[in-house]
Amino acid sequence: MDNKAWALCFLDEGVALSVISRKETRCQWLQDEEHAYECLLNDYVHYVAELGELDSEQTAAAKERFALLMEQYPEPEALTEYINDLTVGLTRILWFGPLSALAEDYSDFPLALRAYYWQEYGEGDEDPVTPVIEDDWIYLVESMEDFLLQDDY
Template sequence: MDDQLWALCFLDEGIALSIISRKETRCQWLAGEDQAREFILTDYLQHVAELGELDPDQHIAARERFELLMEQFPDPQVLTEYLNDLTTGLTRIVWFGPLAALAEDYSDFALALRAHYWDEYGEGDEDPVTPVPEVDWPYLVEAMDDFLLNEDY
């Protein structure tokens, strides 16, 4: 599996959640950090603009704010916190970062995903915080959709 793979996973909140009365999650896998950051500035921002019913001027201002935050906070987890502050009540990023971090990191989301992964794909004796070996990353990616729909995070 490509060790450069990044993900942006987000959960719609607020009005979107009340209309469909269930979690609406999306996880977009991208071919690296540059593509992931560009996705935030285009597709994700467009999604936020639609949820927030932004007019064109507000959309431009939001893009400028997103770009500034990306420059100021290059660390994916810190950037996520600031982007989520801007989109409160609309959508919330639950993961932004590389696949390698999901497989090895000790953030709450990565730990919860790995616990789910080991429960589904393990042999029953793995510690849920155990990093997922690179050879098994395709299965970790596969486990993401089920995790996003069925787990609390």
């Protein structure tokens, strides 16, 4: 897995939960930071607009608001918090950031993912907070889908 890769993982909070009574999660892997921010500003905004049944004028306003937030809060963690405030009841970003951070950071989501990863793929003696070495990132990525379906985050 490329060490420049980023991920955008999100959970549908609205329609999907009420209609089918289970979590609907999506995780999009992007080649680098530039593409990740581009995806957030374009694809994710349109996804949110579709969920919220926004018209074209409202969608344009949402895109402007996202762009302003991206300018004001360039750090992924802060940006995610503010975007999630805007999309309450529709969708929630679980992770927006580099793969390297998922493998090494000590914030809640990476810690939970690594605990799951070590439980499923480890040899039983690993500390669940142990960072995943770069050679094994592909396995961390593979574990993400099952983690998103099984764990509470």
